[in-house]
C-alpha cells in the first residue's frame with residue numbers, strides 16, 4: 351500500500367537499474383554461466399580479467415541525473431555469486447580482481463553525491479556458494495554435473511552466509527533507500543530464505559529502506575503483496591518484469607500498490623556485445639508515461655561494458671530521454687493515474703487538480719479533451735509555458751511528443767465528453 355515510507359519512491363517514478371558483473375566480460379548474458387553450463391573453474395577465470403579500467407561512477411551518476419532518473423539500483427551480487435563489494439565473508443569479490451575496487455561503495459558515493467537515491471540488488475540465488483542447493487534452481491549451472499550430485503550441501507550454512515552478507519550491506523554502506531532481492535522460484539520462496547531474520551535486520555539498521563517483492567515472488571509472480579494480509583516480507587512494491595501491467599496494480603482491497611516495471615534498453619540485462627536492438631527513445635518515453643498513468647514507476651536498465659563504461663547507444667538513449675525529461679519531467683514526477691480515461695491520442699497523468707496530457711499519436715486534426723471548457727482554468731504548453739487559447743473544448747491543436755498542463759477543477763471519472771456545438 352502507498353504510505354509515507356514509499357512517497358519519495360512513488361514521486362520519483364523513473365530510476366536506473368544497473369547490471370554489471372563478471373558476466374559483462376563475456377558480453378552475452380548475465381545468465382551465461384547457467385546457459386552454457388560453465389564450470390566454476392572456467393567462469394572464475396574472468397575474475398583475473400576484471401580490470402574495470404574505465405569505470406567512473408561519477409560518469410554513470412551524471413548520465414542518470416541528466417536522464418532525469420531519481421534513483422538507481424546496482425547489482426551488489428548477481429546469481430553468479432560474485433560480489434561487487436568487499437565482503438568479509440568470501441574471497442569471491444571485486445576487491446580481489448585486478449581492479450581491486452569496491453564497486454558498490456563507488457556507486458553509492460557517486461550517486462548520492464548527484465542527489466540520486468540508491469539501492470542494491472542482491473541475488474538470493476548463488477551459483478558459486480558450495481552450499482547453495484543446485485536442485486533448488488532448475489537453471490543451476492551444476493545441475494547436470496554428475497560430480498555435483500553427491501555433494502553434501504548444508505543450506506543453513508548458505509543462509510547464514512547470505513544473511514551475513516545482507517548485514518554487511520545494511521551496516522557498512524550508509525543509508526540505503528532500496529534493497530532489491532532477486533528472486534524466488536515458486537518452490538523456493540518466502541520461508542525458504544528465513545526472511546524474518548532479514549526483516550529484523552532491515553528494521554534494526556535501515557528502517558526507512560524499501561524492498562521489492564521478490565523474497566516471495568519473481569517478475570511474473572507477485573507473492574502476497576496484493577493480498578489483504580500481506581506477509582511481513584511481502585515487499586513495498588511489486589516488480590513486473592519486461593512488461594507493463596494492463597492497469598494500475600491494486601491489492602485485494604482495491605488499494606493501489608506501488609510498483610515498478612523493470613525494463614531493458616535492448617534485449618539483455620547484462621552487457622551484450624552484439625545486441626543492438628535498442629528500444630527507441632520515444633518508445634521508452636511513452637512507456638514511462640504509461641507507467642505513471644497507471645500509478646507505477648519505470649526502472650530502466652543499463653548493462654555497462656567490461657571496462658565499466660556505458661555503451662554509445664546507451665548514452666545516446668539516456669541523453670535523448672534526458673532532453674525530453676528536462677522539458678516534460680513535470681508530467682512524470684509526483685504524478686499518478688488521472689481521473690480521466692486514456693485518450694486516443696496519448697496519455698493523461700495527474701497531480702492534484704492539475705491534469706497533464708502527453709500527445710503520443712500523430713493526427714491531422716485537433717485533439718479532443720474530455721473536460722468541459724468551463725472546468726479548464728488554464729491550459730499551458732510545457733515546452734514554452736505559453737498559454738493555449740482553446741476557442742472551444744475541441745480545439746487543441748497539438749503535436750506529437752508535446753505535453754500540456756490543464757489546471758482544472760472537479761473532474762470526475764468518466765466525465766462524459768460534451769457534444770460538439
Ligand code: JFZ
Nearest residue numbers: 380381532533568569570591612619
Ligand atoms: C531476474 C534475473 O534472473 C535477471 O538476470 C535480472 O536480474 C532480472 C532483473 O531479474 O529475472 C527473472 C527473474 C524471474 C523470472 C524471470 C526473470 N521468472 O521467474 O520468470
